[in-house]
Amino acid sequence: MQAWRGGAYLLRSLATGVATLLALPLLCHPRRARRWANWHRDRAGRLLETPLASRPALRATGRRAWADPAAPRDLLWLPVNAITAVPLGLLALLCVGNLLTAAIATPLWWAFAPQDRPRLFIDIPVTSWATALTLGPLQIVLLTALAYLAFAPIARAHARICLVVLSHSAAEQLADRVAVLTRTRADVLDAHGAELRRIERDLHDGTQARLVAIAMRLAVARRALSGNPRNEQFLEGLLRDAHEGTEEAMTELRDVIRTVYPPILADRGLTGALTAVTARCGVPTRLDIDNLETVPAAVESIVYFAVAEALTNVAKHSQATTAGVRVSHTADRLSVVITDNGAGGADDRLGTGLAGIRRRVLALDGTVEVDSPAGGPTTITMELPCGL
Structure with missing residues (x-):
């Protein structure tokens, strides 16, 4: 042959x-x-x-x-x-x-x-x-x-x-490498700036507004108390609203913190975090983790967000009935493979979150491969370096 x-x-x-x-x-x-x-x-x-x-x-x-x-x-x-x-x-x-x-x-x-x-x-x-x-x-x-x-x-x-x-000659390979790193660095800076603006917007429009409202209610309650100490029903309503607003502000603040670095990673590690993500997915998802050792926090965070985004896409867009996440760890590489039996046709240009996943992974000099023919199945393979 x-x-x-x-x-x-x-x-x-x-x-x-x-x-x-x-x-x-x-x-x-x-x-x-x-x-x-x-x-x-x-x-x-x-x-x-x-x-x-x-x-x-x-x-x-x-x-x-x-x-x-x-x-x-x-x-x-x-x-x-x-x-x-x-x-x-x-x-x-x-x-x-x-x-x-x-x-x-x-x-x-x-x-x-x-x-x-x-x-x-x-x-x-x-x-x-x-x-x-x-x-x-x-x-x-x-x-x-x-x-x-x-x-x-x-x-x-x-x-x-x-x-x-x-x-490629050695000089051309170096030039290509520099071009790739320059492009990924620019993407990281853009993503970082967008993330900071999102956090500022969430804190300003959500948490800060609620805290201001709480302060105003407490000020009104204080004045009402000084003017008419017996107005208990009015004071009770103000304090109840202030208490509820405080709880809502704390919830929003926790949500903002979770987008920066999920507390579950610090509490339960990557294995526990991925277990929680797959359990919350709207599509039955099997999680296989092979030989997962300690990896850098930056890699853990990117894997967590990438898997969460990918499973969100599966639940929203794929029409899948089953999905799977397989994580394997070698000496210097972490491999994550996400599969589903849905309709396929996933494309970075369609705004399904794949572009964001790719930007996150490329920020650490990783690779992302998407195999999603029309009719399915879809396989997303991510490779990230762990020797940071």
């Missing part, structure tokens, strides 16, 4: 090499070269079973497109691909062509056109049925062995050349 897969890769490489030569003037532009290079990089990565991230499509034009750090590599791949793919692809084509000739064409040719004798092994004429039926199978065996032994290594060699030319 690997041999024929390698042969198919080489034949496609021949086609792309010829296409590169024919369309070279059109491809000699950074934006087109980037798309062409990404296609080859993905193809080589699949052959070598090495997942690679494609470079983002170039949106810049003019000088800015030519100034992209990866543009020289994309353009270099054009002649390199033509020089390497055409001869290697021709070798595969020659092998396959001779194999088909020996298997099919030679007997038919000898039977129906003996005046124009075919040749086996390039230069041996077929002059009789004995020659056709002996050298033909021998050529098939030898070419099959050659294809089996050579196609896969040659294809892998070409794929490695592709990755050597198109892979």
Whole structure:
């Protein structure tokens, strides 16, 4: 299977090499070269079973497109691909062509056109049925062995050349890393600012307003007491309202504190907090925790909020009947997998909370993968570093 897969890769490489030569003037532009290079990089990565991230499509034009750090590599791949793919692809084509000739064409040719004798092994004429039926199978065996032994290594060699030319250099990797960290840091700062504004708004519009109302009621009660100490019913109503307002203010204050750092994490740890979250979910949810040890408080907080948000989405949007949360901990990574059997189709752009989960996880240099085909099921996989 690997041999024929390698042969198919080489034949496609021949086609792309010829296409590169024919369309070279059109491809000699950074934006087109980037798309062409990404296609080859993905193809080589699949052959070598090495997942690679494609470079983002170039949106810049003019000088800015030519100034992209990866543009020289994309353009270099054009002649390199033509020089390497055409001869290697021709070798595969020659092998396959001779194999088909020996298997099919030679007997038919000898039977129906003996005046124009075919040749086996390039230069041996077929002059009789004995020659056709002996050298033909021998050529098939030898070419099959050659294809089996050579196609896969040659294809892998070409794929490695592709990755050597198109892979990120150390400077490009560092630049990409800096860009990712800069973007996630900006997202964290934006999220932090939004969180501070939300807390200020909740305290100002909720808790502070209730405390002001309580102070006013107590002031009225004090004046009423000094003016008419016997007005017990009026005083009782004011004090009752003040007491209820105090309890409501305390409840709102606890809610605000819970959004900053849930007290349940400090009291019961991540295991107890996740148990409470899954128990409150409107969809029956199974919780599996494997080898969970002590993790940094920042990781605990993000996992708690992410799982809570994801299960809220499940209950509101997924139409699921069951869900599951699996948490596993290795030496330096915490993995969280959330699944449901709902309708699927979850998308960051639809405002279902996935974007917020992704921002929280990326803030700690983690990763989030969402697999949610239409019709379901949905799987959200989060990986967070624990060696902070």
